[in-house]
Amino acid sequence: MKRVVSSIVVFILFVFAQRVDAQNLDIEGITKSTKLKVNGNINANAIYYNSNTRNARIPFTYFVQGTINLNWLTFNVPFTYSYSNQGENFDYQLPFNFNRLSLHPRYKWIQAHIGDVTMNFSPYTLSGHQFTGGGVELTPNFPLKFSAMYGRLLRATEDDGNEQTLPAYKRVGYGAKLSWEKPRYKLGLIGFYAKDNINSILPIPEERNIRPKENLVISLSGETTIARKYIIRAEYASTAITQDLRADKSTISPNNLAGLFFNNRTSTEFYNALRAGIDLNLGAMKVGLGYERIDPNYETLGAYYFNNDFENITLNLARTLFNNKVNISFNLGYQRDNLNNQKTQSLGRTVGSVNATYQVTDAITLTGMYSNFTSFTNQNLNQFDDINDNDLTDEEQEALNYRQLSQNANANLNWVLSKKKNSTQTVNLNYSLASSANEENGIIRVGQANNFHNGNAVYTIGFPQNSLTVSSSVNYSYNDIGRDNSNAWGTSLNLNKLFFKNKLNTTLGAAYNNSINKEIKTGVLNFRASAGTVLAKKHNISLNAIQLFRNTTNVSDLSELTLTFNYSYAFDVSKPKIEFNRTPREKKVKTPKIKKEKVFKFSYRKHTFEGKHENITREIKTLVEQEEFKTVKGLKQVLNDLELLAIDMKEHENGSNKKYKKTAINYLDLLYKYKDFSDTYHDIAFKSLQKLYTQAVALDERVKQDYIRLRNLVNAEKQMGNFVLESDEKDLLAREKKYKAHTWMQEQLVSLTYEDVINDKGLLKEFKEKYLDKVFSMIMNKKSEKEIEDYFSLKYAKFYHDNAPVNKK
Numbered sequence: 001m002k003r004v005v006s007s008i009v010v011f012i013l014f015v016f017a018q019r020v021d022a023q024n025l026d027i028e029g030i031t032k033s034t035k036l037k038v039n040g041n042i043n044a045n046a047i048y049y050n051s052n053t054r055n056a057r058i059p060f061t062y063f064v065q066g067t068i069n070l071n072w073l074t075f076n077v078p079f080t081y082s083y084s085n086q087g088e089n090f091d092y093q094l095p096f097n098f099n100r101l102s103l104h105p106r107y108k109w110i111q112a113h114i115g116d117v118t119m120n121f122s123p124y125t126l127s128g129h130q131f132t133g134g135g136v137e138l139t140p141n142f143p144l145k146f147s148a149m150y151g152r153l154l155r156a157t158e159d160d161g162n163e164q165t166l167p168a169y170k171r172v173g174y175g176a177k178l179s180w181e182k183p184r185y186k187l188g189l190i191g192f193y194a195k196d197n198i199n200s201i202l203p204i205p206e207e208r209n210i211r212p213k214e215n216l217v218i219s220l221s222g223e224t225t226i227a228r229k230y231i232i233r234a235e236y237a238s239t240a241i242t243q244d245l246r247a248d249k250s251t252i253s254p255n256n257l258a259g260l261f262f263n264n265r266t267s268t269e270f271y272n273a274l275r276a277g278i279d280l281n282l283g284a285m286k287v288g289l290g291y292e293r294i295d296p297n298y299e300t301l302g303a304y305y306f307n308n309d310f311e312n313i314t315l316n317l318a319r320t321l322f323n324n325k326v327n328i329s330f331n332l333g334y335q336r337d338n339l340n341n342q343k344t345q346s347l348g349r350t351v352g353s354v355n356a357t358y359q360v361t362d363a364i365t366l367t368g369m370y371s372n373f374t375s376f377t378n379q380n381l382n383q384f385d386d387i388n389d390n391d392l393t394d395e396e397q398e399a400l401n402y403r404q405l406s407q408n409a410n411a412n413l414n415w416v417l418s419k420k421k422n423s424t425q426t427v428n429l430n431y432s433l434a435s436s437a438n439e440e441n442g443i444i445r446v447g448q449a450n451n452f453h454n455g456n457a458v459y460t461i462g463f464p465q466n467s468l469t470v471s472s473s474v475n476y477s478y479n480d481i482g483r484d485n486s487n488a489w490g491t492s493l494n495l496n497k498l499f500f501k502n503k504l505n506t507t508l509g510a511a512y513n514n515s516i517n518k519e520i521k522t523g524v525l526n527f528r529a530s531a532g533t534v535l536a537k538k539h540n541i542s543l544n545a546i547q548l549f550r551n552t553t554n555v556s557d558l559s560e561l562t563l564t565f566n567y568s569y570a571f572d573v574s575k576p577k578i579e580f581n582r583t584p585r586e587k588k589v590k591t592p593k594i595k596k597e598k599v600f601k602f603s604y605r606k607h608t609f610e611g612k613h614e615n616i617t618r619e620i621k622t623l624v625e626q627e628e629f630k631t632v633k634g635l636k637q638v639l640n641d642l643e644l645l646a647i648d649m650k651e652h653e654n655g656s657n658k659k660y661k662k663t664a665i666n667y668l669d670l671l672y673k674y675k676d677f678s679d680t681y682h683d684i685a686f687k688s689l690q691k692l693y694t695q696a697v698a699l700d701e702r703v704k705q706d707y708i709r710l711r712n713l714v715n716a717e718k719q720m721g722n723f724v725l726e727s728d729e730k731d732l733l734a735r736e737k738k739y740k741a742h743t744w745m746q747e748q749l750v751s752l753t754y755e756d757v758i759n760d761k762g763l764l765k766e767f768k769e770k771y772l773d774k775v776f777s778m779i780m781n782k783k784s785e786k787e788i789e790d791y792f793s794l795k796y797a798k799f800y801h802d803n804a805p806v807n808k809k
Contacts, residue, residue, distance in 0.1 A: 124237035126302035156200040170200035188221035194301040285319035467498035488515035613653035688792030741804035
């Protein structure tokens with residue numbers, strides 16, 4: 001099995017090696033002068049707790065975590081850490097660490113994870129399990145994507161006799177994820193393997209029920225888009241898990257995919273999981289249908305916990321109404337367990353819900369939710385009772401038909417009463433209901449129905465000019481739980497004030513709640529205070545205090561104080577320029593009465609220049625005409641800057657070699673800096689085009705329906721002989737053009753590849769000439785990649801629509 005996995009990995013790396021020819025590292029360029037940047041953040045919390053009663057909680061706890069990020073050229077190396085004394089007071093052992101250290105270096109589309117890290121392949125294989133080791137993710141601008149990991153999942157933990165200690169064998173795992181992603185379809189393959197080391201700890205007593213395990217999981221997935229509005233996706237996963245490695249080998253034929261590549265033993269078990277779904281984009285309405293089935297006892301060592309033995313069928317629908325003022329969504333689902341009929345009790349449940357939001361006015365928003373949950377269980381007869389039962393006429397009466405009915409409702413009203421320069425006022429009203437009832441053989445017995453009512457009102461008034469906000473609230477709840485009823489009421493007041501030109505943020509609040517349940521009364525009073533400020537724009541300091549007093553009938557009064565101090569610091573340090581392989585100073589040779597010829601030689605990256613100064617100047621200026629610098633030629637701003645540097649180089653032709661070389665290097669540095677920009681431009685451009693295509697597919701039905709709806713309306717008016725307004729005719733023509741342009745744009749985008757972007761295929765050349773300078777300016781101004789992609793998508797959409805054949809006529 002290991003040989004098979006190794007062969008797959010070697011093949012994948014070979015394929016990637018063929019794809020990165022254009023991404024070769026320029027070693028000579030790296031050795032040139034460049035800046036090393038260091039940035040990151042530190043976040044520390046110190047918590048003090050004191051109570052008048054005995055408590056297992058330690059009085060002082062601290063947490064320190066943060067990130068240090070190193071940037072050099074296109075390399076990015078984040079380092080994260082987390083440290084706490086939370087586990088120091090434990091008198092037992094755990095097979096994992098509370099404190100973590102990790103590195104996440106990145107170079108272009110290559111991302112690595114080193115240290116105490118987590119990765120996610122899929123819910124059925126590797127899903128959030130921490131491991132100590134390394135991982136890599138390769139996401140080039142090419143359909144093939146690859147991820148892999150290797151590390152220790154559990155550390156060896158001896159059984160020290162303490163019941164709370166979790167003894168564990170040393171567990172090592174590795175896995176890989178391979179996917180092929182195209183705009184209209186996706187294919188994926190995942191393999192994950194983990195095994196315990198039997199000899200890593202001393203034998204564990206059998207009563208602890210901890211045995212060495214081995215596991216192999218294989219997953220196949222796919223997704224496709226049909227007719228631009230139907231998305232079908234599916235995933236199949238199979239696991240083969242040996243519950244005890246000490247068991248004998250088995251020759252039993254496996255009944256799933258993973259078992260075909262696994263070393264089966266008598267304790268080996270085989271399980272499957274299946275998930276499928278279809279999403280329909282019907283303009284303003286979205287419809288989804290999903291199915292999921294997981295075998296009983298399905299398990300993977302790549303996840304801490306896993307739900308199994310259930311089958312789900314779900315249906316969801318969402319749409320907007322009344323010019324997007326109303327958003328409504330429905331969900332309906334059915335779930336059952338006991339798939340193999342091996343349990344003495346089976347459970348099935350049906351869930352239905354509706355959520356709605358109504359924007360009544362700009363100031364009033366109304367939201368509502370209702371869900372109806374029903375579960376039922378049929379208890380199988382005890383096998384001994386069945387054997388000894390001498391009356392077979394009462395089977396139906398003896399079988400337990402048990403249903404649990406539950407419903408939840410919530411209504412919320414948010415009203416902005418006023419929004420003025422000197423004051424703002426808002427009111428929020430909320431009511432919620434949660435009820436449940438146990439029904440047995442169609443009867444809800446006394447004490448088997450529960451209802452929880454809760455309502456609250458919040459009034460907030462703000463004084464922006466004084467940086468003051470005051471908020472008050474009242475709440476009331478009534479609960480009837482079986483035969484016991486209880487009610488509670490409370491109120492609170494909170495003030496928030498900014499001082500010293502909004503640099504100091506303070507909050508002061510008080511709340512009181514009183515509850516009555518039979519003869520037991522409980523009162524809770526708490527005070528809260530906090531203050532926070534920012535120093536030197538990078539240091540954040542805050543202090544929070546909570547004092548709580550609780551008195552309960554026949555129980556000692558409780559008083560507890562919690563203080564939390566937080567400090568965070570964001571830093572950004574630029575290191576001085578680091579230079580490598582500096583050319584030693586040339587010794588000046590005095591040649592009296594003979595004028596020195598300005599002839600010398602120097603190298604820059606892959607170029608070597610030799611000769612007189614003026615000849616080298618001409619050679620350097622012709623570089624911009626070469627094919628590899630074609631993007632630079634499209635940047636007007638860059639050409640102007642290069643021209644200025646060329647003038648400077650020309651002026652130093654008759655000077656010393658040292659001064660002339662410096663001007664020549666300045667020109668070459670700028671030229672290559674903008675050449676490197678072209679790689680970033682192509683990456684972002686391709687991602688933006690992919691994003692635009694996805695958005696276009698999502699809007700396709702809506703654009704089509706808008707056009708068809710108006711066309712049918714106008715045609716109906718004409719058929720009835722009614723007068724059609726000229727504005728309607730123009731609107732119909734505009735929507736027709738929009739729909740045709742939208743369809744044409746999708747036809748152009750669906751087949752575009754990364755190579756097309758590099759080669760400026762079709763309209764892309766004209767687009768680059770028009771927007772290249774703007775994009776370059778955004779990159780130089782350190783705009784985020786998302787901001788640039790959003791800008792690209794918007795401009796691409798307009799550009800394609802403007803250049804559609806229907807708009808060229």
